[in-house]
Amino acid sequence: MSWYKRLTKASPVKTKSTSRHLVKVALSALAIGVSGASLAAEPEKEELKFGFIKLTDMAPLAIAYEKQFFEDEGLYVTLEAQANWKVLLDRVIDGQLDGAHMLAGQPLGATIGFGTQAHIITAFSMDLNGNGITVSNEVWEQMKPGIPKQADGKPVHPIKADYLKPVVEKYKAQGKPFNMGMVFPVSTHNYELRYWLAAGGIHPGYYAPLKGDISGQIDADALLSVTPPPQMPATLEAGTIYGYCVGEPWNQQAVFKGIGVPVITDYEIWKDNPEKVFGVSKEWADKYPQTHIAVVKAMIRAAKWLDDNNNANRPEAVKILSQSNYVGADYEVIANSMTGTFEYEKGDKREVPDFNVFFRYNATYPYYSDAVWYLTQMRRWGQIPEHKPDSWYMDIAKKVYRPDIYAAAAKELIAEGKMAASDFPDFAKETGFKPPQTEFIDNITYDGSKPNEYLSKFAIGLKPADTLK
């Protein structure tokens, strides 16, 4: 080995680490040859900083840290709460953060250049569902009389936006703008809120980046604007907005504080919809491929832990999340949704066992069809201003969603005996497209392989040929 030492001594740091890495890979390849078992290569970068927003669905990160899944992969991770989604994305782009808990729309939005332009990729989907739409007490009082009741006097669920329509029209007639909050222009919450409103005949407004109008309020009946999640209840209480769409615990917080009523969960708007992803910049992923795989491995294990034995570990997870450095809300508030119940009106608690899904139904796998759905919604509301062929949707999905990296991580976990092949989709057959999904609140079927056909099915929204100029 002395020639190797001489070489590394004489060469600058960069080549040192790569040559060292090559040697390690060669060694591990040898080891595989000898022992027949796969042996993960060492990560190139061991000290990492990941960003997150204080929401319960950051759980896979907290669990991977607290249960030492990161350390098992030889990673020393610092988790840091960020002020808002924009700051978080900017810090991933300029390299202050190695990766982050992101909204599913963020890597896609950044890659196509809506907002900040940067190539962000994701190899790990963090969870399904987990959001709700909450309205203020005042709006709820006006909605409630129109909603059909069950035998016990409680409202029939899901509650459609049709019952909100008369309220919005009343405000409009009085010349009061009907303001609602969501967390980010490319957030899942924005698209879910818009989907729900539009399904009930309320126009949520268009974006027109070509005209330089990115307020998203063109032709709107309900005016949507951005509010950071933790400030949602306070903003609602102050009367600045009449309702919002946000992740947990901020819907339950409104019930606890007695300032608003959650009317619907996103599970009822689109069953098992993808919510957050773990995003890194393309540059980072190219520079540290082995580290990226190690991170995904730790997070897959964390997600599995969260869903193990029918959510048996959830109470412990909630306890961890209620620490002030993670989510910091009260145990009871977080536990509500994490342990499979959701409280709508005060006292109207219902079972929603899949309110937060972290691993079941292949929740962690980055499906192309999920990416395409978000792209269709960006097109529907004008964030993508011009017509794009079906092939463009596929190309962008493949550019951003990286099931190949996920598969590499999963195979290592299977080889190490930490997971079973049955925990994952069949990688040999998986196309990345889910079969057509039908469980939407407006009963429109979504087939990820035909985005333009899907777009032409909506009553409210841009048709494939439309351009706002």
Added chain:
Amino acid sequence: MFKQNTMRYLSLAGFSWMIPVFKLATGENPREQGQEILRQIGLPVLAVLIFLAIWSTLAARVDTSLGTFPGPAAVYSAAQGLVAEHKAEREKADAFYQRQVERNEKKLAKNPDAEVKIREYTGKATFIDQIFTSLKTVFTGFVVASLIAIPIGVACGLSPLLNAAIAPLIQIFKPVSPLAWLPLVTMVVSAVYVSDDPLFAKSFVNSAITVTLCCMWPTLINTAVGVASIDKDLINVGRVIRLGWVTRVRKIAIPASLPMIFTGLRISLGIGWMVLIAAEMLAQNPGLGKFVWDEFQNGSSESLARIMVAVITIGFIGFLLDSLMQTLHKVIARGEANS
């Protein structure tokens, strides 16, 4: 003599309220000392008790969306909780280091050439950690500010021309709120302070510079005024015995204006401490300000009590810093008087 010295040290250290107790212990007129103790210790204690009673009764009536406003009892238990959290976090840190050692040993056993190192703990900063972070930041900012302000102040005091030239600048920058500086400082630091392995974290530099910018003015102005108002006879004596400029500053200007300089420093440190908390809150830089803001964002039922603990801590530290400056001033003044 021992008695005299002890009493002097007590008053130096800001424990003058202990003097009657000490006198009583050494057997001086018990009745007189008893009255003195009542006046110096009894009254403040009574005032604090009355304040606590008022606080308790009023707090119970204020109902926020995070529960009732915390009274003294809630704040006390929150403080205990914070200390317990700190201990738990320390234990976690120890386990973290332990695991690293074991992992490194394994690594070396597998490959003797592997590079191993022990990394800093990656867990959360506790309340007590944040106190030390804030103290470190405020002292850094304050020391830098003093190093800038005192020389400029002395120069202004000695030269009326320079004073006239700089006056408008001082007048304009003095009233600027720290929060107005903060975005500019942040952007400049991000642009200028670039290195792969920085000695100080960016957030620390931002906070410290903001503190510096806000707390240099009182020291500067007081120093200038102090130096300018030195007895003309002293200056003339310096001229007559042909002292060099440096000696004049060192032997005459600074000692004579020391009381004013210290008044300036005291005000500066107080302002620096206030500014720092605000800057930490706004920029989310580590420290007590961030702790307060994080707790506010968390919105748990404990949050208000924990914020109240932080508020009291901030006040208490401010008070300690002020006493420290006073003591320092007395010590130095005595040193000057004795030499």
